[in-house]
Amino acid sequence: MTRLESLSTAGMGTGGIGTGGTGNTEPTRAPVGQVLRLTRPARGRLCSAILLGAGAAGSGIALLATSAWLISRAAQHPSVVALGVAIVGVQFFSISRALFRYKERLVGHDATLRLMADVRANVYEHLEALAPAGLSAFRSGDLLARLVGDVDTLSDLMLRVVPPFAIAFVVGIPTVAFLWYFLPAAAIVLAVALLLGAAFVPWYALCLARRRENRQAAARGELSASVVDLLEGAPELVAFGATDAQLARVSAADAELTRIATATARTAGVGAGLLTLLTGLAVWGILLVGVPAVHSGRLQGPLLAVLALTPLAAFESVMGLPAAAQCLERVRHSAARVFAVTATPPVVADPEVPQPLAPAPHNLRVRALRARYSSERPWALDGVDLDLSPGRRVGIVGPSGAGKSTLAAVLLRFLPYEGSATLDGAELEKLAGEDVRRVVGLAAQDTHIFDTTLRENLLLARRQASGDAVDFAVERARLTDWVDELPAGLDTQVGEHGARMSGGQRQRLGVARTLLAGFPVLILDEPEEHLDGVTADGLVEDLVDVTRGQTTVMITHRLAALRTMDEILVLDGGRVVERGTHGQLVTAGGFYARQWERESRFTEVRETRFARETAAERPEIATERVL
Numbered sequence: 001m002t003r004l005e006s007l008s009t010a011g012m013g014t015g016g017i018g019t020g021g022t023g024n025t026e027p028t029r030a031p032v033g034q035v036l037r038l039t040r041p042a043r044g045r046l047c048s049a050i051l052l053g054a055g056a057a058g059s060g061i062a063l064l065a066t067s068a069w070l071i072s073r074a075a076q077h078p079s080v081v082a083l084g085v086a087i088v089g090v091q092f093f094s095i096s097r098a099l100f101r102y103k104e105r106l107v108g109h110d111a112t113l114r115l116m117a118d119v120r121a122n123v124y125e126h127l128e129a130l131a132p133a134g135l136s137a138f139r140s141g142d143l144l145a146r147l148v149g150d151v152d153t154l155s156d157l158m159l160r161v162v163p164p165f166a167i168a169f170v171v172g173i174p175t176v177a178f179l180w181y182f183l184p185a186a187a188i189v190l191a192v193a194l195l196l197g198a199a200f201v202p203w204y205a206l207c208l209a210r211r212r213e214n215r216q217a218a219a220r221g222e223l224s225a226s227v228v229d230l231l232e233g234a235p236e237l238v239a240f241g242a243t244d245a246q247l248a249r250v251s252a253a254d255a256e257l258t259r260i261a262t263a264t265a266r267t268a269g270v271g272a273g274l275l276t277l278l279t280g281l282a283v284w285g286i287l288l289v290g291v292p293a294v295h296s297g298r299l300q301g302p303l304l305a306v307l308a309l310t311p312l313a314a315f316e317s318v319m320g321l322p323a324a325a326q327c328l329e330r331v332r333h334s335a336a337r338v339f340a341v342t343a344t345p346p347v348v349a350d351p352e353v354p355q356p357l358a359p360a361p362h363n364l365r366v367r368a369l370r371a372r373y374s375s376e377r378p379w380a381l382d383g384v385d386l387d388l389s390p391g392r393r394v395g396i397v398g399p400s401g402a403g404k405s406t407l408a409a410v411l412l413r414f415l416p417y418e419g420s421a422t423l424d425g426a427e428l429e430k431l432a433g434e435d436v437r438r439v440v441g442l443a444a445q446d447t448h449i450f451d452t453t454l455r456e457n458l459l460l461a462r463r464q465a466s467g468d469a470v471d472f473a474v475e476r477a478r479l480t481d482w483v484d485e486l487p488a489g490l491d492t493q494v495g496e497h498g499a500r501m502s503g504g505q506r507q508r509l510g511v512a513r514t515l516l517a518g519f520p521v522l523i524l525d526e527p528e529e530h531l532d533g534v535t536a537d538g539l540v541e542d543l544v545d546v547t548r549g550q551t552t553v554m555i556t557h558r559l560a561a562l563r564t565m566d567e568i569l570v571l572d573g574g575r576v577v578e579r580g581t582h583g584q585l586v587t588a589g590g591f592y593a594r595q596w597e598r599e600s601r602f603t604e605v606r607e608t609r610f611a612r613e614t615a616a617e618r619p620e621i622a623t624e625r626v627l
Helices: 003-009 032-074 081-132 134-136 140-154 156-182 184-232 234-239 243-295 303-316 321-342 404-411 435-441 454-459 467-476 479-487 503-517 533-546 582-588 592-617
Strands: 364-371 381-388 393-399 417-423 440-441 521-525 551-555 567-572 575-580
Touching: 003 140, 032 081, 032 156, 032 303, 032 321, 081 134, 081 140, 081 156, 081 321, 134 575, 140 184, 140 321, 156 184, 156 321, 184 234, 184 243, 184 303, 184 321, 243 321, 303 582, 364 404, 364 503, 381 404, 381 567, 381 575, 393 404, 404 467, 404 521, 404 592, 435 440, 440 503, 454 467, 454 503, 467 479, 503 521, 503 533, 533 551, 567 582, 567 592, 575 582, 575 592, 582 592
Parallel strands: 393 551, 393 567, 440 521, 521 551
Antiparallel strands: 364 381, 364 417, 567 575
16 A cells, blocks of 8 residues: 555545446545645655745844844944944845755755655556546546646645745744843734734635635536546537537636636735734834833834834745645645545455466466446346467357456456456466456457557557567558558557547557557457448458467457357356357357347348449449458
8 A cells, every 4th residue: 555545545535436437425625634644755855944944034034133233223323343243144144045045945846846756656556556447436637637736736735835834933933032032022012913923814814715725626627627528529529519518618617716716816815914914013013112112221222123123024934824824725625636536445456465477378267257346236247157278269249238348357357256267277366467467468449549659559568579579560450551651650640549540540550559568368349349340340350360379359249250269158138148159159049140140131231232332433343441
């Protein structure tokens, strides 16, 4: 368990976030103590930044006090020798203030950036552990806001929350003691003013802003989610004329966030105004008690200016406290959103001491397998048996929702299960997920293509792969002819989500990436999904051809591709209702036979129509298949 994970589970629970994407009941604010514990790894640097900040604030107070004494004493026309120490003091404090402030910024930001890098890495590691089933509880845009915006907000804890309060405390006590030495009444006035400025004003500003701060993190997440939905769904929104409605959602979310920011700035202005008022009152209060002290001889004349002007510098250390209190409230909300992610347990957790993976060849054996996505939902798989010995190829068919993709998720260690699923005799739940996924690879129906070159997309599978290995994977996926026609070849940019590629090319690129990885066991999960009939048939037939001799699970609705499979399983309602070879299932007269008859008739009609249309347009061509 990571440090951030342990912090989030202590006192917060799981936030009510399930794995089924049914919503969450995460707390709106994290406890202050829990948030402050985030600073533990950077405690040394944070203390150094606080001391340096206190040095800068103390130098500022000393500079103003020394300057006030120097000007007042100079008005009495003493000898230059009597002013020498004060002149040197002014020079020293002016230089030291700048040096302290520079060093404090340097150390403070270094500590903050190191801590934020650690926090963001921990959040990402937990998101990786949640993928893919556990992420369905969050909207993608909101997740992005948590990983970026909310983690960035946590940086205020190190820069704008802890240091201002600590510096005000460290500087305030010596300043009051300094005034007490010369005139106790003046020290009391300053102490009362500083106490009001450091406690009451931040509390009042926080009370004004609390309701808005409660909404700010959620509003930022809603805006991010709405913008991501708009960008990712732009083609569909334009096609169905729904762009205006989505833009209105984005505008409403932006307007809400703007109102919150405006109100927050207004509250900060109120806090600054109250502190300015207290500063003036402190100066006047010290003058009221200081002037009689001068007349009575209890206080030297030049020291009156020192005492009267000291509050101007002392209040610089509390001027940022109202904003710091607001930042603390904002940090607590953002921390709650981050902790809600890290407190969500992985759907499948690795064992504390995983069993070592046996060497190749690998055997997968499934017996009485049961799996579901949550305890409230019915079994997606119920009593499935499957044998995958080296080189064996199995086809999985069935209606939508029959459990085909669930079976792939279990074999990849993405879902927990009951029954038995062993890899080389070891239960999958006793193996590390990464070890299982080094053996079992997936070519999914929704292949994600990154906005980079074809080569970089392929090398994600195996970074150190040679050029020959890449070319061989491209050839096996039947992409060589297309790549050769590209001016830049494999260095061609494909665009976001492979926008510059056809659907078939995207699917083949995903298959090539999987083949390049060299998985001993390959799962092809409906790779023809979202493709037209001709393209889908060509892709599936090619996949059947390139996976000969490799342990393969082919999940598909295209039955023609399964004729050469060693065994075919028909799933319905999570159960195996038929199994056998293509010939056996066709003669059995069950679901498979009916689907085969329907597919054969459809294929015949489609090919006849395509041939007629092509012959009418170009008589010299009888048929043409386009990928």
